[in-house]
Amino acid sequence: MSIIAILLISTILFVNAKIYKNILAPAVITNIVWLLLLIIYNTVDHGLRPLSDYFYWIVLIWNLGFTIGSCLINKLYLPVHGSMTMLNRHRIGSILLWVMILSLLLSIYGLYLIGSSLNPGNIFAGIRQNSVSILNGEEPSVILPIYISMAQSVASYSVVVIGTMFFLRGNKSFAVKIALSLIILYTLFRSNKLSVVQVLFFISTLVILKNNISKKMIFYFLIAFLIMMLGAHLMRAGGDKAAEFDLGKMLAVYLLSPLPAFDIVSTGNTALIEDFNGEYTFRAFIPYLNLLGFNLVGNSDPFNLHFWTNTPLPVNVYTVFFSFHTDFGIYGIVFASLFYGIFFGILWKGCKKKIPMFQVAYASCFFILAFQFFADYLFMFFWTNALTLLFIFFFFTHFSFGHLLSAKKYHYA
Numbered sequence: 001m002s003i004i005a006i007l008l009i010s011t012i013l014f015v016n017a018k019i020y021k022n023i024l025a026p027a028v029i030t031n032i033v034w035l036l037l038l039i040i041y042n043t044v045d046h047g048l049r050p051l052s053d054y055f056y057w058i059v060l061i062w063n064l065g066f067t068i069g070s071c072l073i074n075k076l077y078l079p080v081h082g083s084m085t086m087l088n089r090h091r092i093g094s095i096l097l098w099v100m101i102l103s104l105l106l107s108i109y110g111l112y113l114i115g116s117s118l119n120p121g122n123i124f125a126g127i128r129q130n131s132v133s134i135l136n137g138e139e140p141s142v143i144l145p146i147y148i149s150m151a152q153s154v155a156s157y158s159v160v161v162i163g164t165m166f167f168l169r170g171n172k173s174f175a176v177k178i179a180l181s182l183i184i185l186y187t188l189f190r191s192n193k194l195s196v197v198q199v200l201f202f203i204s205t206l207v208i209l210k211n212n213i214s215k216k217m218i219f220y221f222l223i224a225f226l227i228m229m230l231g232a233h234l235m236r237a238g239g240d241k242a243a244e245f246d247l248g249k250m251l252a253v254y255l256l257s258p259l260p261a262f263d264i265v266s267t268g269n270t271a272l273i274e275d276f277n278g279e280y281t282f283r284a285f286i287p288y289l290n291l292l293g294f295n296l297v298g299n300s301d302p303f304n305l306h307f308w309t310n311t312p313l314p315v316n317v318y319t320v321f322f323s324f325h326t327d328f329g330i331y332g333i334v335f336a337s338l339f340y341g342i343f344f345g346i347l348w349k350g351c352k353k354k355i356p357m358f359q360v361a362y363a364s365c366f367f368i369l370a371f372q373f374f375a376d377y378l379f380m381f382f383w384t385n386a387l388t389l390l391f392i393f394f395f396f397t398h399f400s401f402g403h404l405l406s407a408k409k410y411h412y413a
Helices: 002-020 026-043 053-075 094-118 123-135 146-155 158-168 174-189 193-209 215-237 239-243 247-256 258-267 283-291 321-328 330-352 356-370 382-396
Strands: 079-081 410-412
Touching (some): 002 026, 002 053, 026 330, 026 356, 053 258, 094 123, 094 174, 158 193, 158 356, 174 193, 247 258, 258 321, 283 382, 321 330, 356 382
């Protein structure tokens, strides 16, 4: 079955490559990710268990559904308001730049306070401990001053603002370079490899969309990626754990092990639903549904922080398929793949027209595509993604309601 899956996904990739003629197109990226993983998994001696035929069927359905959803959007004409097709120079100014710099400085200081309070011997491990606790629904161990908490909220949009100024507007002033350096420092302080991935993929995607890519840029990106990923891993490990670091094991855990982990769960009749079907996929909506009168509890471990599977390496990440399949079985995979294809297809339509707002939005979500073999980051952090896209929308658009209602102001992508 592995050979059949590889051949069929190769065929789907060939069709998508002919349609889109761009390696960054969402359907093309999806096909490449899964094709490479399946080839590596079946050719490298990684020590992980073989994958079942059922897993290969899931991968095929996902790639086909994603392609159909993306192609449907590719054939449609989407109305785009004229105010979205240009950079808003009033909102991308020096005041906002310095607000971001101040917010980054305060945020780094806040992380230092958290880390030194929870683990004076290794502040990065303390920061990671605090992040996991919050993700698990626990109360923060360290209460920060309100001005630092507000600064952290603002700093979460710093990559979008600084990246836009540097790569779209070509602003390479000293202040922008300082801000970029602070973003890297802030990312490392967070001791979270996902944060590293988000920053580096956002920047590299914007560079490619602007056709500023070069061999030197690719080399710098790869070096920065390795240094920051290893740095985030080793700094929070510290001491003996850092000395025992095994690069091969790390790659096996993060690159390949989510595949057999999901395979074990999906074929093992593992009972994971605690409250209702949909508790994983729609975890972000549960508090708001309860405000409307529903009585939902959800899953006690929605992010699988305590649910581990031996592949034989211990793993608690189960690819993008996990939530949808656990909640709704094979039908969840079908509908989720279509939704993913439609969502990213809409963003890509704007990218093809070189609309800055869509370029930044697609770049901010690109890591979700690149790391779909790891987890479902679209629904897992739904409100974070939604607020980021909403921020980008207001960051770029500058229309009045009168202009909004004017049909002459609309273009079609």
